[in-house]
Amino acid sequence: MFLILATMPLARFALEFGPWEYFSxxxxxxxxxAGLTERSLPKGFLSGVLGLIITVIGSDPIMAVPRFTFGTEFLRPGFQFLPVLIGIFAFAQIMTGLERMGGRSEPAPIAAPTLRVSHLAVVRDIVTRPVLLLWSTVIGVLIGVLPAVGGAWRT
Structure with missing residues (x-):
């Protein structure tokens, strides 16, 4: 709701951005x-730089010059944000599972999924945690305002 009401002021503000603001x-x-990494600040910085290098693979949006395609046409369109994000999440889950199992390969027990959720329990859970609801709303608004991340679900 906040984004609907604040669209025009946010758009005017975003149009004023220049090269220095984008650099900032x-x-x-x-x-x-880098600051959100738990153990090593250089590793966090390096992972951020690596992620930014991956995002510039493909055609330059202004000059249409290929960047980091290494002569192959498969990399010319670049990478879509959501498939890469899902792949990174899946890779992290696989690595976490392997670490937890100690590198051993054991089949996981298969359980029948249950999809029954009490709607009253969900509403009660939301109402009993107003601070969490407020923080989630603020985070959602901030992510929704970002030009690249906010509309990535539509691509």
């Missing part, structure tokens, strides 16, 4: 990624 956002994003 870039530095802020890199420092946030």
């Amino acid at each position: 956002l870039f530095v802020l994003a890199l420092s946030m990624v």
